[in-house]
Amino acid sequence: MSLTRALIDLRPLRTSRLFRWLLFGRTVSTLGSFMTVVTVMFQVWDSTRSPVWSGAVGLAQALPMIGVGLFAGAWVDRADRRRIYLLGNAGQAACSLLLAVQGFVGHVPVVVVLALVALQASFGALGAPAAGVFVPRLLPKDQVAAGVALNQASGQAMMLVGPAVAGVVLGWWGVGVCYLLDAASFGVSFACAFGLPALPPVGGASRAGLGGVVDGLRFLTRHRAVRGALLTDLAATVLSMPLSLFPLVNAERIGGNPRTLGLFLSALAVGGIVATAFSGPVTRFGRPGPVMLAASAVWGGALAAFGLTHGVWSSLLLLAVAGGADALAVLARTTIVQTCTPDALLGRVTAAETVVGQAGPQLGNLRAGAVAAWGGAAAALVSGGLLCLAAVGAVAASTPEFRRGAADANGVGAVDAAGAREGGRAASAAG
Template identity: 75%
Template structure:
């Protein structure tokens, strides 16, 4: 295998100028988002000195997505997704501008800051399901996985760069400038999406309100492959997400060195970037289901070994392996969702995927923290990793469709909340 074929597949960048422009705007916007995340945490802590208030930042970011996500997905499945995304982007930019204004003036209650964060998150919840249809509508089916991998590697790179850049800018210029730069980043995201063609739903639009949401949930309940992909992700995150355990494990094993603790998260991100950068062979294969199952099991297995590691360097290597497995599983899960869901339902299913991606790690952190409080960090890591491997094995055993090769054209949109489906998709 040549080196070029081992590297990430960049065909979407060559063949689709619209996707290329969209990816550039999205990458800059993600960078601004990570900068704002750090800036909000810094500002709230500086204003209150309270971990309860800083914990409220995460709640303000996650709650709108969970509460409004499925309704936003139904809205995206009734309208031109391009217009929905552009409107949501304008709303997010306006919130960043208001955050910048209060950052420069410095006379706003902390509750008002969290309210602006929550409103911005609500606009993000509206835009995300609309953006979920861009890749499968812009790229041919054989390039969808490559397009998602490019989004993944750009997002993870910004996750490494954004917090560090925010720290420097906070020290040099203060919080107002960081918020203002985030607002400008949304301008690039708007520019990137403005050149998209109109993207109305293909097939019968979603019904309004709760009826449309229920149609989407019925699809998820009845489609074994998509359902299995989301259940696999929940198994990997709820049962074994390790971040809340890092401080305790660092204290138990590695002397509580803060430098080691900081490297734990970096190792996960570095592993994810490396795996996505070398994802060419995987994204060219039409086997996202088997790859996702193997990668999710590898994530759990790497965390088990990390729980047993006594050397900091070995621990970091195992976390990098876990990050690589997680990034591979995410690309494969998104490929399954976006290639196996009819376009008329894709906004709602993307919203469900976003909720799973947001809620799973949060619940996993709670699980790990509670179990570690009763036992130890090592016990929480070992049990979580083992449960993850067992849960993935159970999904593989009960969903044989996930182990099979994807066939082009297998899913065809049909009607309200429905589809014509291959026999193996029957529940």
């Protein structure tokens, strides 16, 4: 295999001018978002010196995404996705401006900061399902996986760069300037998406309100490949998410050195970037189901081995392997959702995927902490990794459609045509 074919597939950049602009805008806004994540954490801790308030930042970001997401997905499947995405960007930019104002004013109650963070997350929950339809609408189906990989690569790169840039800006100019830069980044994203054509749902509009949400959930339960992808993701995150254990592992094995703790997090990110950079064979393979199963199994196995390892370098290597496997699993999951879901349902299904991606890791960190409190970090990591392997095996054994990774041009085919038709009849949704 040539090096060119091993590297990330760049065909979407040549195929679609609109995709190029969207990717640029998304990259800039993701940079700003990671800067704001760091800035909010810094401001809340600086104001309160309380780990409880610091933990509340995560809840303020996650709960609106979960609570608003499914209903936002139903709205996305009733209207022009372009306009909803632009509305989400404008709302997030406005929230960043308000955060900047309070940052310059100073001495604002922390509950006000968290309320603005929650409002911004709500606008993000509105824009995410709309953004989920762009790649399959702008690219040929055989390039959807490559488009997802490019989006993922830009996000991972900004996850490394954003916190570092935030640290520099905070040190020189303070929290207000960080929030202003985030607002400007959403402005760039808005401008890059403004030239999109109208993107109404294809195949009929969703039912309004709760009925539309139920139709989307019904599709998820009946489309076995999509259901298998989300269950596999939950198995990996709920059963074996390791992040909450890093401080304990660092204290038990390496003396609590904060630089090593940072390396744990960096190793996951570096593994993800390397795996995505060399994802060309995976995206051209055309069978994301087996890729996700294999990657999720590697994730669980690497974390179980990490639980038994005491050397610094071997630990970092295993975390890099886990990070790479996680990146490929997320790439496969998103590809399955975007290629196997009818356009009229894509907003709701993408919203459900976003909820899974938000809730799973939070529950996984909670599980890991509870087990570690009882039996230590090694018990939590090893048991979680083994449970993940067992759950992935169960999904593979019970879902041959997902294991084969096959779908027809409409994403329905033999998987569950009846379930898709019912969802299509009610709606005829995406991070």
